[in-house]
């Protein structure tokens with residue numbers, strides 16, 4: 001698939017490469033994806049792939065990912081822009097972890113709780129000037145069953 005990217009494109013693609021997890025280490029798996037330092041690029045074998053953003057497994061990628069990719073979209077909501085953030089990847093690649101809907105570790109806060117905190121922070125600052133109405137829906141596919149929650 002070819003996708004135009006850059007400042008002018010309204011679709012941005014960020015990659016979050018996760019480290020090997022317990023079972024993979026036990027099975028002797030080796031990391032095959034290398035994040036190229038200083039570039040939004042991953043290397044697999046001799047092939048390089050460039051994206052809008054690439055985050056490795058060190059540091060606090062979800063904080064940087066939120067600040068660079070999602071915070072501007074939360075700001076845009078208050079200027080009337082719509083935005084969608086979706087996680088795509090094969091099973092076990094880290095979508096739930098990255099989005100933060102299964103936060104078990106206090107040290108890892110994913111994209112959704114960060115977006116909610118930023119949203120309510122902004123609402124709190126503007127609440128004396130504007131009335132806000134919030135509607136939340138949450139959709140998750142679990143073993144081919146789609147669950148939709150609307151609050």
Ligand SMILES: Nc1ncnc2c1ncn2[C@@H]1O[C@H](COP(=O)(O)OP(=O)(O)OP(=O)(O)O)[C@@H](O)[C@H]1O
Pocket residue numbers: 017018019021057089090091092093094095096097098
């Ligand atoms: N960046 C990361 N650092 C450390 N562990 C991670 C990271 N990303 C994912 N993991 C771990 O990898 C495993 C799989 O991640 P996760 O459940 O988020 O995958 P998924 O893409 O949502 O899978 P599925 O599509 O099957 O629901 C989990 O044990 C998770 O804790």
